[in-house]
Amino acid sequence: MSGLPDTAPQDPGAHIVIIGAGQAGLMAAEALRSGGSSAAITLLGDEPHAPYHRPPLSKAWLAGEVDAAQLLMRAPEMLARKQITLRTGSPVQAIDRAAQQVRLADGSALPYTGLVLATGATPRRLPLPGAEAANxxxxxxxxxxxxxxxxxxxxxxxxxxxxxxxxxxxxxxxxxxxxxxxxxxxxxxxxxxxxxxxxxxxxxxxxxxxxxxxxxxxxxxxxxxxxxxxxxxxxxxxxxxxxxxxxxxxxxGVGVQPNDALAREAGLAVDRGIVVDACGRTADPLIVAAGDCAARRLPDGRLLRLESVQNASEQGKSAAAALLGQERPFTATPWFWSDQYDRKLQMAGLSEGADQAVLRGSLDEGPFSVFQYRAGRLVAVDSVNAAKDHLTARKLLDAGVSPTPEQAADLGFNLAGLLAG
Missing domain, CATH: 3.50.50.60 (FAD/NAD(P)-binding domain)
Structure with a gap:
């Protein structure tokens, strides 16, 4: 995909519209401001709420351990101070690329000189008799x-x-x-x-x-x-x-579908997500995409769509940079986490195609990690209550350094030492 022209919006008359007020959309808005954009920025959210953290919803929120104020990522007044206009309860109906407008469900239209699609994903429903019941x-x-x-x-x-x-x-x-x-x-x-x-x-x-x-x-x-x-x-x-x-x-809990209908109907490339490059750019030089809705084209031609806070944040920043005419590819090792009972799983890398798994530590007696290899190379590490292993794994994977399976299994071996120099 080609980069943006030198005339990427930078003047006070420009207007960047962001569809989606979740993690990716918020990060894009703030990155545009911190990157020096003087354009008007409008952040459109379907929901009636200001941007909030989603990961606690299945855990601390359900357990009654956090309240709505603690979920909040940014209060509307904080966004206003950054001259970011937040419009909640504002679903978008269509994108008119020829007119450079987004049409909202209430019949109004917003012009754009740059557009960020951060539309997220929707949980799948099952085609089962009775699945429409209220509970x-x-x-x-x-x-x-x-x-x-x-x-x-x-x-x-x-x-x-x-x-x-x-x-x-x-x-x-x-x-x-x-x-x-x-x-x-x-x-x-x-x-x-x-x-x-x-x-x-x-x-x-x-x-x-x-x-x-x-x-x-x-x-x-x-x-x-x-x-x-x-x-x-x-x-x-x-x-x-x-x-x-x-x-x-x-x-x-049977997975999600990327919200890519707006992009598809606007004639953008869609393949189980909105197809973007490493900088979040679509084939339209005025439109970028980030987060759960985006499928990133890898150098080998494959598409990768990730569902994580890290991916949404970093892709949002990359997409903002693209609208500023800058190159900020997101290529870092992906990482994820899950809290269940008193166990924290932290995952680094992608284990698809792994053909060997090596245990570091004890499954029965405390913290442990599973190092996963493909054709002898480390591709992912899954750590349970082992934060140090997780942080080291991210550094190893980012650096392309692969301990041998024997080194990974040996608790006495200093994995971080492989990064020296």
């Missing part, structure tokens, strides 16, 4: 989390179980939080193991044992036939083997 919920937004918290409170009060469909991070985090509240939980996962796309079999099994030790009933290889609905509420989840699992609440 079958997904978790993405603050309002979703409020509804799930209310459902868990009802389950607590009435002694009703929670059924989680999907053994990914969101589903397992909700399950862990529900168990802390004393709610009975069953997790249904269609695959033969938990987190099968992102964790080694060894670590998948460890997480299964962790959840079972906290009283979660796990059903792996589960086939769901329908949800039994009475009076608009799901009362049971009917499995293909004939069993019916009672429920007071059902949470779906």
């Amino acid at each position: 079958v919920l997904t978790l993405r937004s603050r309002d979703d989390a409020v509804a799930i918290a209310a459902g868990l409170a009802r389950c607590q009060a009435e002694g009703l179980p929670l059924v989680v469909i999907g053994g990914g991070f969101i589903g397992l985090e909700v399950a862990a939080t529900a168990r802390k509240k004393g709610v009975a939980v069953t997790v249904l996962e269609a695959a033969p193991r938990l987190l099968g796309r992102v964790l080694s079999p060894q670590l998948s099994d460890w997480y299964a044992a962790l959840h079972r030790s906290h009283g979660v009933a796990l059903e792996l290889g589960a086939a769901i036939e329908r949800l039994v609905v009475q009076d608009g509420q799901a009362r049971a989840v009917q499995l293909a083997d004939g069993r019916a699992l009672p429920c007071g609440l059902v949470v779906l």
